Amino acid sequence: MEILVCVKRVPDTAENEFELNSDGNDLDRDDLVYSVNEWDNYAVEEAIQIVDDKGGNVTVVTVGDDESEEVLRREMAMGANNGVLLSDDAFEGADGKGIAGILKAEIESGKYDLILTGAQADEGAGQVGGMLAAMLDLPYASLVNKIEVIDDSKISVGREIEGGNQEMNEIELPCVLSIQTGINEPRYVGIRGIRKVASVEIPVKGASDLGVDPAVVGADGAKTKRVDYFVPELGDGAEMLEGSTEEIIEKLIEKLKAKGGL
Amino acid sequence: MADIFAYVPHKVGVVEDIAYEYPDAAAKIDTGAAVTAIVTGTGADLDKACETLTGYYKEVIKVDQAELSYPNAEIIRKVLVNIVPAGAIVLAPHDTFGMDLAPGLSVKMDAGYAADIVDIEGTDGSDLKLVRQELGGAVSTHVTCDSSSGAVLTIRPGAFTPAEDASAGGSVTDKSGDAGDLSSKRTFVEVVEAEVGDVDITKSDVLVSIGRGIEDEENIEVAQELADAMGAVVSCSRPIVDAKWLEKSRQVGTSGQTVKPKVYLAMGISGSFQHMGGVKGNPFIVAVNKNAKAPIFQVADVGIVEDILDFMPELTEAIEDL
């Protein structure tokens, strides 16, 4: 099976405290720690497991700048066979549809049985997989937490639905799936693994290589635009307990007693 | 402004809560907009859903087809493309169904798309002025979405004020005949119900809930000791279950359990809407987090900026000494 996994380099929510810049309209990006989107690791792991079992290749692709190459290498260290970086100044300001349009061009230049994305990334939209499927006229399933290959033409997929229930479907190949966390246990990647793929050539393709029109996939074609970032004033927020740990614990115990927590 | 169509999911005829929240979202786009509910399914269940909806919407469109008895987003997307006029604004829920349906719908309608909308600030020409969040709720953003050729928006459940007045006296239009081709390359097989675990977190009045801040499987013991001292039960956020450190039945959130405790201790949990969506009944929420800017502090009653691995053992000791 030939599997393509779309991945993204994102600010790591576990490693950063997000602050606005001095103008208050963007994140202060100077010291942000980036990593591969959490959901994408599950997608790559799933692809590797399918290929280990059924044969084929895993290709990882991302739309991004030069620095995005590092996430491709990380996923190749996990076991993906190939990486492709789609990069062009003209892609800047692309919205979800722009990104999907760029990926579509790359997908059409190859032949894939299965296309995976993470269920969502840093923006929390969860949009690229579904858009890609619609653009390619392929069947789609989101939030997939189980995959079983039935034969060359169809697979069984479980989708996570509300309350932890699972919706089982049969879906024809080729198809697009967005992968939910928990579907597997992504393997650990050590420094050694990264070193092994450090010198592997990763092709870079721009708008003209892909034959996409920057006026459609770039900022000019974007119907959805982020205006600014801000921190909302949400009610009063929590009453923050301050002082030494001992003092805090004393105050907390009083409150817990009053509220029935003790 | 364009007409607005709200897709309403239902389970055996009981409409989902988002049905009551769409009118507020639509009014925030344009107070004068005509809002039509669309509901799909079959038979008596569908009619029951329509009956409810006529209380809140002047116009309700129903599509009754056997193929729609289970809400397969792949099929419903095709139906909506046939039924919704070009250039309209479509609202769907930002949940596991809406995430399946809506991005592809915007492509097929050649419309703008914006997901997980938490607030709407009117329009500027054909631009919808929207508010959403990024990075798990750590930051908010203002977004514009050009609706000149239509727009599809997914609305965060619980973010808009539910309508209470059920006196719209609306009418139902049957568009079953316009549904079009209902074939699909994805076939629904069955729903597998979540497994029941050994501990029922929904029965406990006090929950010590741990998130990724617990850092290591071995540290769960520290939370268990605190829970034991308080007579509480340990629950958790999703990453703890993904890592297989605790059973799925301990997970609080939209894809886990809905809990209604009296007191909820969120230990090293950032406060994503999917997590907080499972915390109901307005409990007293205590959040302990080492990041003073964690979104959980916006929804908690009491906040403490500490490392939970240091704080929990000290709290346990103090409670045991009482």
Ligand SMILES: Cc1cc2nc3c(=O)[nH]c(=O)nc-3n(C[C@H](O)[C@H](O)[C@H](O)COP(=O)(O)OP(=O)(O)OC[C@H]3O[C@@H](n4cnc5c(N)ncnc54)[C@H](O)[C@@H]3O)c2cc1C
């Ligand atoms: C469709 C869908 C459904 C989902 N359903 C659910 C669901 O049902 N339940 C759920 O929980 N999530 C769910 N999620 C995931 C959700 O979006 C978040 O990713 C998740 O809730 C984050 O869990 P967390 O708060 O534990 O981790 P993080 O967001 O990583 O937060 C960890 C927090 O711990 C703090 N911290 C770290 N170390 C320490 C320490 N030593 N002491 C104190 N604080 C510390 C950090 O500052 C941070 O705030 C779902 C996602 C999707 C897409």
